[in-house]
Amino acid sequence: MDFDDTPAEAAFRREARAWIEANAPHELRPWLERSAYTALELPDGLDAVAVQKDWQRRKYDAGWACVHWPQAYGGRDASPVERLIWEQEEGVFRKLNTLFLINLGIAGPTIMECGTDLQKATLLPPCVSGEHVWCQLFSEPAGGSDLAGLRTRAERSGDGWIVNGQKIWTSFAHDSDWGLLIARTDPTVPKHAGLTMFVLRMDSPGVEVRPIKTIHGQSEFNEVFFTDVHIPDDQRIGAVNGGWRVVLTTLMNERSFAGATVPTGVEELFDFCAGFETETGLAIDDARVKSRLAQWAVRSSGLRYATLRAISLEAKGEVPGPEHSVGKLVAGSMMQEIAKFALDLQAEAGLMADAELTPYAGRFQAMLMQSPSTRILGGTDEILRNIIAERVLGLPPDVRVDKDVPFDKIPAASK
Numbered sequence: 001m002d003f004d005d006t007p008a009e010a011a012f013r014r015e016a017r018a019w020i021e022a023n024a025p026h027e028l029r030p031w032l033e034r035s036a037y038t039a040l041e042l043p044d045g046l047d048a049v050a051v052q053k054d055w056q057r058r059k060y061d062a063g064w065a066c067v068h069w070p071q072a073y074g075g076r077d078a079s080p081v082e083r084l085i086w087e088q089e090e091g092v093f094r095k096l097n098t099l100f101l102i103n104l105g106i107a108g109p110t111i112m113e114c115g116t117d118l119q120k121a122t123l124l125p126p127c128v129s130g131e132h133v134w135c136q137l138f139s140e141p142a143g144g145s146d147l148a149g150l151r152t153r154a155e156r157s158g159d160g161w162i163v164n165g166q167k168i169w170t171s172f173a174h175d176s177d178w179g180l181l182i183a184r185t186d187p188t189v190p191k192h193a194g195l196t197m198f199v200l201r202m203d204s205p206g207v208e209v210r211p212i213k214t215i216h217g218q219s220e221f222n223e224v225f226f227t228d229v230h231i232p233d234d235q236r237i238g239a240v241n242g243g244w245r246v247v248l249t250t251l252m253n254e255r256s257f258a259g260a261t262v263p264t265g266v267e268e269l270f271d272f273c274a275g276f277e278t279e280t281g282l283a284i285d286d287a288r289v290k291s292r293l294a295q296w297a298v299r300s301s302g303l304r305y306a307t308l309r310a311i312s313l314e315a316k317g318e319v320p321g322p323e324h325s326v327g328k329l330v331a332g333s334m335m336q337e338i339a340k341f342a343l344d345l346q347a348e349a350g351l352m353a354d355a356e357l358t359p360y361a362g363r364f365q366a367m368l369m370q371s372p373s374t375r376i377l378g379g380t381d382e383i384l385r386n387i388i389a390e391r392v393l394g395l396p397p398d399v400r401v402d403k404d405v406p407f408d409k410i411p412a413a414s415k
C-alpha cells in the first residue's frame with residue numbers, strides 16, 4: 001500500500017479539510033478532546049442528542065454524512081481510502097458520531113443489503129441524516145454470544161406479527177426512533193432456522209425501555225420489554241425464518257465497524273507522560289515508563305498496519321479476513337492495560353474519578369471504566385478468539401451440541 005495521497009486523494013483531503021474548518025463546532029473541541037471513547041462530555045446545558053443530530057444533519061446536507069455509502073442513499077460513493085481520509089480529517093469531531101454508531105455501522109448496511117426497495121428508499125435517508133436514531137435489538141438474557149438461543153417470540157396475526165419478550169444491553173434504545181429486531185418465529189426447527197428480522201418503531205404500543213446505569217454513572221444501554229407489540233409484515237427484513245442470514249450480514253458489518261474503530265489510548269498516554277511530573281521527574285523520562293510506551297507503540301503500529309491492510313484489500317474489491325476481529329481483540333485489552341498503567345502513575349489521585357480534580361481531566365479514569373465493555377460488545381474476547389482459532393488457524397470448531405436440535409426440544413429452565 002502506498003501511504004502517500006494520490007493527486008485525487010490529496011484533492012479529496014483538501015476539500016474535506018476545508019469543509020470541516022468552515023462547518024465543525026470548533027467551540028466544542030476542548031470538551032471532545034477530553035471525552036473518553038463513547039462517553040461524551042459536553043458543556044452544561046447542551047443536549048448531547050441535539051448536538052450530535054445537528055452535526056450529522058450538517059454533514060448530510062453537504063454530502064459528508066457517511067461518505068462510503070452510495071449517493072442514492074445519502075452517501076458519496078467514496079472509496080475505502082477516501083473514507084479513511086475523511087475519518088482522519090474529521091478527527092475529534094468523530095466523537096459526535098456516537099449516537100449514530102448503530103445507524104451507520106449496523107442498521108443502515110443491513111437494510112441496504114437485505115431490505116426491499118421501498119424499505120431502502122424510506123428508511124435509509126433519515127438513518128444517514130440522523131433524523132432517526134436506531135438501536136439493535138439482538139441480545140437477550142439467554143441469547144448473547146449464543147445469539148441464536150434468543151427467546152423473544154413473533155407470532156403471525158392478520159397482516160402482521162405480535163411480539164412478546166425481552167432484549168437487554170440495547171445501546172441508545174432510550175433515544176431511538178427505530179430498532180432492528182430479531183425474533184423467533186418458529187420454535188419447532190433448529191435454533192438458527194426459526195428466526196426472522198424486523199424493523200420496529202420504538203414508540204409502538206407495548207414497547208417499554210428501561211435504562212441501565214453503568215459504572216461511570218451514564219445510561220448508554222437499556223432493557224427493552226415487548227408486550228403484544230404489533231409489527232406490520234412490511235416491516236419484515238428478509239424471508240420469514242430467514243433471519244439468520246440477515247443476522248450474519250449485520251454481524252459482519254458490526255465486527256468490521258467495531259474492529260476498525262476501537263481506540264487504544266496510546267496517543268493520550270504519550271501526551272500524558274510527556275507532561276506528568278512524578279516524584280522523580282517527568283514520567284516520560286523514566287526508563288520503565290519508556291519501556292512500556294515502546295511496547296505499546298509497537299503494538300499500536302501493528303494494529304494500524306493491519307487496519308490499513310484491510311482497507312487496502314477492500315480498495316481492491318477483496319473481502320478482508322480476520323483483521324478486524326484481531327484489531328478489536330488487541331485494541332480492547334490494550335486500552336484497559338493503558339488506563340491501568342496511567343492510573344498507577346497517578347498514585348492516590350488515580351483513585352478519584354472527578355474530572356475537575358484528577359490529572360489529565362480524569363480521562364484515564366473514564367477509559368478504565370469504559371474499557372471492559374469494549375471487550376464484550378460486538379463479540380467478546382473469547383468469541384473473537386474462537387473465530388480466529390477456527391477460521392485462521394484451522395483448529396477444531398467449538399462444541400455446538402444443540403445446533404441441529406429443534407429449539408423447543410433444547411432443555412431449558414423456562415421458554
Ligand SMILES: Cc1cc2nc3c(=O)[nH]c(=O)nc-3n(C[C@H](O)[C@H](O)[C@H](O)COP(=O)(O)OP(=O)(O)OC[C@H]3O[C@@H](n4cnc5c(N)ncnc54)[C@H](O)[C@@H]3O)c2cc1C
Pocket residue numbers: 135136137138139140141143144145146168169170171172221373374376377378379380381382383386398
Ligand atoms: C457497551 C455494550 C453495548 C452493547 N450494545 C448492544 C446493543 O446495542 N444491542 C445488542 O443487541 N447487544 C448489545 N450488547 C450486548 C453484547 O452483544 C453482548 O453482551 C455480548 O454479545 C455477550 O453476550 P452476553 O453478555 O450474553 O454474555 P455471554 O454470551 O453470556 O458470555 C458470558 C461469558 O462466557 C463467554 N463465552 C460465551 N460463549 C463462549 C464460547 N462459545 N466459548 C468461550 N467463551 C464463551 C463470553 O466470552 C463471556 O466471557 C452490548 C454490550 C455492551 C457491553
